Amino acid sequence: MEEKKKFDFNTIIGFGLIFIIIMWMMYNNRNTELKEQQEKAKKEKIEKQQQQKQVAVKQVAAVIKDSTVNDTMKLQKLKGTLGSFAYSATLPSAKEEVTTLENEFIRLKIANKGGYIVEAILKNYERFEKKSGQLVELIKDNNSSFNLQLQTKDNRVLNTKDLFFEPTLTKVGVNQVLSMKLKAGANEFLEFKYVLAPNQYLVDFDLRSQGLNTVLNTAKPIDLQWDLKTYRNEKSISYENRYAEIYFEHEDGKIDYVGQGTDKEENPEKTTYIAYKQHFFTSILLTKTPFATAKLYSNNLVNDEKKDTLFTKQYKATLPLAFTNGELDYKMNWYYGPTDYKTLKKYDRNIEKIVPLGWGIFGWINKFIFIPLFGFLSSFMGLGIAIIVFTILIKIAMSPITFKSFLSQAKMKVLRPEIMEIGEKFQKDPMKKQQETMKLYNKAGVNPMAGCIPALIQIPFMYASFQFFPSAFELRQKGFLWADDLSSFDAVYSWETHIPIISSIYGNHISLFPILAAIAIFFYMKMTSGDQVMAQPQQEGMPDMAKIMKIMIYVSPVMMLLFFNSYGSGLSLYNFISNLITIGIMLVIKKYFINSDKIHAQIQENKTKPKTESKFQKKMREMMEQAEEQKKLQQKKKK
Structure with missing residues (x-):
């Protein structure tokens, strides 16, 4: 028995879609061809106009140079090209x-x-x-x-x-x-x-x-x-x-x-x-x-x-x-x-x-502090010496802030055993541990943020220096020691051979001031990283600061070498002297101004004194207590 033929709508739809796609492709190709032709015609038109202008200019020049033609005849010939401005082409000044x-x-x-x-x-x-x-x-x-x-x-x-x-x-x-x-x-x-x-x-x-x-x-x-x-x-x-x-x-x-x-x-x-x-x-x-x-x-x-x-x-x-x-x-x-x-x-x-002196506070520091001060110093001393004296004055002015930062670190270091004891006691209750730690800070009269704030205050000055020295016109072609131009790199050795990656990142020369600055940064971080890690207790769920600081000790000098090798040597000199002075200030503060035993005795004395909560401390305590209550309620609901 012969089967009945039926319309296969899927096949019809498929063929229809294929037809539409083919037509679209043909139409799109046609449009592309038309656009290409139009672009080509436009390009040819522009080239033709330029050629005509060049020919016209040459014709004008030829007419002007032709000494056998009088001014009246020149004017008539040039008017066809220059119109009224042909008059100017006939003057002796042409x-x-x-x-x-x-x-x-x-x-x-x-x-x-x-x-x-x-x-x-x-x-x-x-x-x-x-x-x-x-x-x-x-x-x-x-x-x-x-x-x-x-x-x-x-x-x-x-x-x-x-x-x-x-x-x-x-x-x-x-x-x-x-x-x-x-x-x-x-x-x-x-x-x-x-x-x-x-x-x-x-x-x-x-x-x-x-x-x-x-x-x-x-x-x-x-x-x-x-x-x-x-x-x-x-x-x-x-x-x-x-x-x-x-x-x-x-x-x-x-x-x-x-x-x-x-x-x-x-x-x-x-x-x-x-x-x-x-x-x-x-x-x-x-x-x-x-x-x-x-x-x-x-x-x-x-x-x-x-x-x-x-x-x-x-x-x-x-x-x-x-x-x-x-x-x-x-x-x-x-x-x-x-x-x-x-x-x-x-x-x-x-x-x-x-x-480019920087925006906001960075620009203000450059305009009202760095430019006047450096301008004054450079008016009566060599530029290299001026950079050194300038750096010393800036670091001395910042030394009280540096002192507060080191003092805060010392206090935190003294409190570390008690903080660790609280951490072990309330190991399973992070909220309670945080509350007890805040109480300890309050009793001891220690602000955990006191070490960060001075460092933050110094950041604008550091960033301003990155804007100031590359813009300091006075440094251009002024030498100091082995650097023949403080506005450019101070190469002590260079080579012609292109070394892949190294040449593109580091360059084809070795600058000495960035090396000295990198060494100073290394020793500074080596001396301070231990105190910073000891001062800050390890928080549960937070990165291991000891490992991070250990990595940064080596990463920071390498970054200095890579980025500053092609920078102006004046900026590298400033960074070298700046870190050197900071190391000196730190050693003086540690030796003559910070005594761990006295700090410990002062903290113990502070604990015996009645303390009144500040509005901020009160708010923080209330928030923690509310969070603790919510946690207890959630635990009850689960039971």
Whole structure:
């Protein structure tokens, strides 16, 4: 008998799903192809536009150089490319020449082509290769560009970096004044005006237009583009690069930064300055009229310290310039100089905040204690000696806190036998053990937290030093003993061979100050870890402190060696002296100020005196009693 054929709905659904998936894949592939084609077309269009611009620039240059053509004919030929700005290309200043502005601190060269600074040299500072006598050059060999992208009414897009400005250098009082004008006619122009005063790193920079409202499209802002590839200036390029990044200020005075790494971007609003910060030198563009928006970009150029030895960072900024009544009018400043807190602060423009001194209390310690004190000491003694004296003064000021910490440890050590006795007596009742321990502390007049609080007070000072020394400009290229530069590592031995893992973590050199600091830390922890473990009784369910402290004795020095080998030797010197002084203070306190027998007698005397509970102690006791009652009730319910 022939079986009846039935519809297999599962099969139909399966085929339907397969069909849908195939169609989706075909559609998705088609979309991907279309996107790729669109991206390719877009890329080709951009490349074509760039080629056309390059050709146009070459054509303009060829026309300008052609001495057989008179000015009238030149103007007619150039108008097809430059429009109204062809006028500027026919002037005698349409040559690739520069004008120099110079004072006691800086030397600037401003090019006719583009009207911007093409060379900025700091006259009082040398690069890390001191023997060569090469000065710090923030701008040179086309590592920087400054451009305004002009939109004309006849739909041309012109870049000021490709056009010629007419320079006029004058002197007003003691100031040098350079006017660079990109002319569209006798009285129509875009002007960059630079004013350099004596003994200043800050340059006045006025950017304005006159009569260009009939030439330019003023309906929307034009883009200011400022690019800079920062040159290496210090001995360790990786250490220098660690402190290089873009900072910017909001209109309300708040400072922020773009961040480090590869392809970092930020789009802040209402910015009043953009700072291209290197470790010890900075290029800053300030404006009195905040930029409505900004597009900031930072890229790390050091991937291999052995190969990438010329540049540290690539910085870019795109800033819109709005028209006012059809014209541009911006009062700005350029700063090319050291990233020195005191130098930056004297300009009263909030730019000293680009120096990373730490946030909150750490920044206050640096601003109001470390910077004034170290500045005073370094004004009349060598930098290495100043660090030692500075460290001694800080440790002496902290010695009362150190004394309280050691005294608390000594008291806890004396009480340890009684605490252990309570622990054994109430081994099966942790709550009761805790209550009895608290009663013992109260009777003896001992605060178990007294040893921790002094240590916590010292932490902000320690952290502040980690911010202060890498930012201390005074240390740059100042030697002490075997260290030729206290702002960089103090290598006593180095090698060229790359050793996997070791070279990436430790480096290709051995610094001596971190070794000395590590030895000092080892002996300090060796001397104090026993007392700390003896002072703190082992709590049930808690980690074995003796084992942890034993491990830390060896881990801490190793961490010091690994992390500080490539750090500035000034910081390592500070840590070495700091630990050395702490060991000395500890030995003096133990020998002359702390007597275990006297402490024991005092504790026994305290036990006989009536004690009144503080509010905190009363609250803790009540909480423990409540917890004990709840525990008893739960045990009754279970029975």
